Amino acid sequence: MAKEIKDKTELHSHMRQLFHDLEPFLLAELEKESTVWRFLEGEQLMHPGHYLRNMFFITKGLVKVYREDNDGAEFFMYYIKPGQACALSIACTERNEISTVRAVAVEETDAIMVSHNHMEDWLMRYKSWGRFVIDTFRYRLEEVLLAFDNVAFRGLDERIEFYLKRQCRETQSKTLTISHQEIANDLNTSREVVSRLLKKLEQHGKIIMQRHAIEVLEL
Amino acid sequence: MAKEIKDKTELHSHMRQLFHDLEPFLLAELEKESTVWRFLEGEQLMHPGHYLRNMFFITKGLVKVYREDNDGAEFFMYYIKPGQACALSIACTERNEISTVRAVAVEETDAIMVSHNHMEDWLMRYKSWGRFVIDTFRYRLEEVLLAFDNVAFRGLDERIEFYLKRQCRETQSKTLTISHQEIANDLNTSREVVSRLLKKLEQHGKIIMQRHAIEVLEL
DNA sequence: CCTGTACTGTGACTAATGTCACCGTTGCCA
């Protein structure tokens, strides 16, 4: 399970870099009043039904957020990156509600936890905090809308292209080490279909397939 | 086009009913500092590319919010009802961004417009305002996620059922006066498909079809 | 009463996607 990190020296330097929009006094309070937890690869920060007590944002690592339906099918929606907060964690802590998504660390991730009380308190004392909260919501709302667009308006072929491009962006690389099965899981479809459509992309000269890897040519 | 309503006496009584969670001082400021606009049936409150100067919420009427893609296809997402604000209008005014959705009044609607400056100012002066803003985001995020669920996890047949149930809820009635074409537009599909699936629902005893109307039996 | 228009029904066809069965390859490790 995730471990609490007591030593906040590393945190201190990260914070100054990532949250330069926040007032210095707020940053100081943030460092003092929050707790930091380290999640290992594969550990969950939230899951459906999870009762949230704290809002969080991450300073290190990468988190994948999934939407699930009742039958266990899941759909990847977006990443949370260092410097970003989880809008749904703010939403849930505000009214003591349970999570409706799953958030999984895809690499070692440090998350700062802030209690509901501080969240509200800072809203009235720091202008930059209000902006940060609203920006967080705005950004995630747009991301969910983009995810909506994909399933509502585009076919699987386009969605796979979109997915590959995003992976390239996130990993800063044109060669993705990912299996067809993983792609199928993230897009809530089957491996066979992914294989077929990837082959089409290869025939169109957009990618080159290797075992356990996909080289993306055309961004 | 929409008309500004200068006489705020009607507004006054509506506000006290709808926004009982807001502090009295805030309500007073809200009435003083905002402008009220009346939109007739079919008029648009926002549309893609629209540069938003004010956040708004509505005190009377009903607004339908659509997501569109580049080819003009559109997809109904949710309603804004009296007492509710538009999360996307808050998001856009915060950073002076353009709208990415279309919002249409489906009946005569009164909307209160609040400038970006007041929005931020009140955040620091009224606790209830912060709650209201966050609640607005939380509610809409959930609604968009529900819309996402529908297209991501359910077939058209289930989505039509969901759609009919929602219409019943909104209109407080079990007999919907709506054409197949309208349903098809809202769900981004074609009339023929809607007709076929409605017939299936009728055969399953869930609805009774009349000309220009659908009677929903099973909620 | 005639006519145009909106609404609805239906069959035939196509495209996209999901599912099943089965096979070959690769690489790990007991």
Added chain:
DNA sequence: TGGCAACGGTGACATTAGTCACAGTACAGG
């Protein structure tokens, strides 16, 4: 080194959804 597990390829088939063509019905307005 033999076998197992994960990965990837492929054909056959079913289902779902979109498209086209056309026909019938109700209704409003001239």
